[in-house]
Amino acid sequence: MRGEIVEPPALQRGTLRIVPLGGLGEVGRNMTVFEIDGKLLIVDVGVLFPETEQPGVDLILPDFAPIRDRLDDVVGVVLTHGHEDHIGAVPYLLRLRRDIPLLGSGLTLALIEAKLQEHRIKPYTLTVKEGQVERLGPFELEFVAVNHSIPDALAVAIRTTAGTVLHTGDFKMDQLPLDDRLTDLRAFARLGEAGVDLFLADSTNADVPGFTPLERSIGPVLDEVIAKAPRRVIVASFSSHVHRVQQVLDAAYAHDRKVALIGRSMVRNMGIAAELGYLKVPGDVLIDAKRAATLPDDRIVYMSTGSQGEPMAVLSRMANLEHSIEIGEGDTVILASSLIPGNENAVYRVINGLTRLGANVVHKGNARVHVSGHASAGELMYAYNILKPKGAMPVHGEARHQVANAKIATETGVPEDRVIIADNGTVVDLKDGLATVTGQLDLGFVYVDGSSVGELTDADLKDRRILAEEGFISIFVALDPATGRVIVGPEIQARGFAEDDEVFDVVRPQILEALADAARNGARDLHSYSQVVRRTVGRWVNTKHRRRPMIIPVVVSA
Incomplete structure (x- = not known):
């Protein structure tokens, strides 16, 4: 799992570099970048939906920072299927370069084209089908039918001079699918016979025993x-x-x-x-x-x-x-x-x-009104046994899912030292069929908040949580900076503090005394006086009320 930040070495020619920018250690914002000989291929560009500790956030995007200055090297984006956690961030990527080719099945591209129309972006697309082979620069791509909870899902085999990687996207092995489109196990077997050096398999249900029920x-x-x-x-x-x-x-x-x-x-x-x-x-x-x-x-x-x-x-x-x-x-x-x-x-x-x-x-808790779209442990075991990959890197899931997937890999014969449990930003290099971890990038969350993208920080979210959970107190004071003598105030207003205004009568004399002390000790600028007010009110509210509200002092010169 993720350790300290380690700058990866310069990529040697003939080596395939794999960097997940999202989708590992989480369920959402799936995105993986493949690089060889100066060219980049991207598989999926999805969004993550916010949780309760991210108030006001609409969407969370993958961190594009590692490729932002290299968008001209991107030969294409493969979209495995049409769910938001795999295609939802495409508009934000295409804002940076609009002519990046998008490859996917007919339904997948129709869904993303409709979404892009709302963003006033007309994409360059290439519709592909199972069994089809396409070459994009140094990448040869073969598309394989897989079954999921949305029609037309595809896995993709990526062949390079460094080796072959099979990326499943989201998949399961429903044997009686509603659209009669089975996961193509014959293609899996054929790929396995030819040799799969690294298997990137959907981990979402890896900790669920048995087989996913039929749709x-x-x-x-x-x-x-x-x-x-x-x-x-x-x-x-x-x-x-x-x-x-x-x-x-x-x-x-x-x-x-x-x-x-x-x-x-x-x-x-x-x-x-x-x-x-x-x-x-x-x-x-x-x-x-x-x-x-x-x-x-x-x-x-x-x-x-x-x-x-x-x-x-x-x-x-x-x-x-x-x-x-x-x-x-x-x-x-x-x-x-x-x-x-x-x-x-x-x-x-x-x-x-x-x-x-x-x-x-x-709901699912009291009736079978839903079945998962992801392969359970039994199906993953079948996939590993059919493919016999030389190495494995579990993707698409939280830590417990990745670990369960890794265990299945080793149980089916993948050597333990060839199973990589990565995190977002982990740099994996594949050379002569052998995958090794060579670095760890420092990636963050990119928040969409209304019309702003990437401007909201974790510090902003912390402020929002404080406002939501603890409220805020504002203190207005007009004083003489030379003497610290208060001319107007302290006027105190609070929101979300759940106390009567009279409670502040206790702290007002403390503020006056603290300002006078600060003046006697040489304070002359308004910032210093503001900090005195903040500390005085903060100490009082924490000691007397066991609260940590946001405190906003406004100190002006009288």
Whole structure:
């Protein structure tokens, strides 16, 4: 795992350098950079969604710093599939260089093109399919079909003069997928026969024993819940989960209900999926929200975003009575997705809110309304046994997932000294088929906060947390700098301090005395007096009230 920062050596010709800029030690913002002979290839450019200790943050991006000055050397970006944690940061990368070629499947590129249109960026794209081979500079890329919770996912084999790397993207081995598109184990076997020097495998479910349940097992459960629902049904899922939406459409159609898509991203993504033939819409089951409002409650299903408790997503606004669809007694809400680590509190807050409103909330904890899109330990073991890679570097997951993946690698015969548990910024060099760690870059979080990108710092977030948890106190004083004599004030205002204003009567004399002492000891500038006020109030509030609010002294010359 990540140790001290170590500057990697200059990259020798004929050596492949691999640097993950996101997606390791976390679930999100997946991005890996490959470099050989002066050229860069990028696999995925995703976002990470903020947690509660990052108030006000919209998105978290990979740290582009290591490649920011080398964008002209980038020969292309491979996008393994269309989920936000793999494509969401593409617009921010293309702001830096707009003509970087994007390679991906038809659905993946359609989703990113729609997103880029909102950013007013027209990308240069190349649609690829499983079995296709493309050469980009010193990289030969072969694309392999893999099964995931979104159609058209691809793994990519990267061949170079230094060796071959197989990057799975997100995958599982569903043997009865809804779209009949299996993970191509024959291609895995063929690649293994030719020799895979480093296997970068999805770790998300590596600590889950056995095999991930079939996607088809969800359909009957959704069908039963919708059949028994006395009033409206609201299903929340990821806005790109085409398979789940397909199952909801089929169940609604079977029980004479109409479906209305709610949420901008849900409407956009499903429109694209239907247009390209990935979503099969039975009959005239889809209607718009306005028409849905005119139907009887037992004839409608709403398909919405917000399964992760996102504050501004549709389901959260419903739970807070901030949406035009008002949840009531007898409504059924289905959360048809898994919990992303870190989102648990937000999701349970939404579940509690919906329950208080009288809804019957069905979720993964009380019914099989979701299965994972990631390979469990049994599937990973199959993959390792089929490939027989010379080395392994677990990707896509938190530390416990990476360690579990590494254990599977060694159990299936990968030598322990050839299994690399890396972190974001770990520099791995592959030469003559052997991968070694050669450095560690210092990477940070890049926050998107409204229209600003990268301007918000960890110190700013700390201030926000203090304001949210401890409140703030402002003190205004006008004084004579020469004598420290206060002419006006101290005027004290507080927010979020949960105390009556009279409580500050105790500290005002202390401020006056401290300012006078400072003047007798030679203080003459306003900054020195401000620091005296800050220390005096800080010591008092910490000692008497066991609080650490933000203290803002304003000292002016009278």
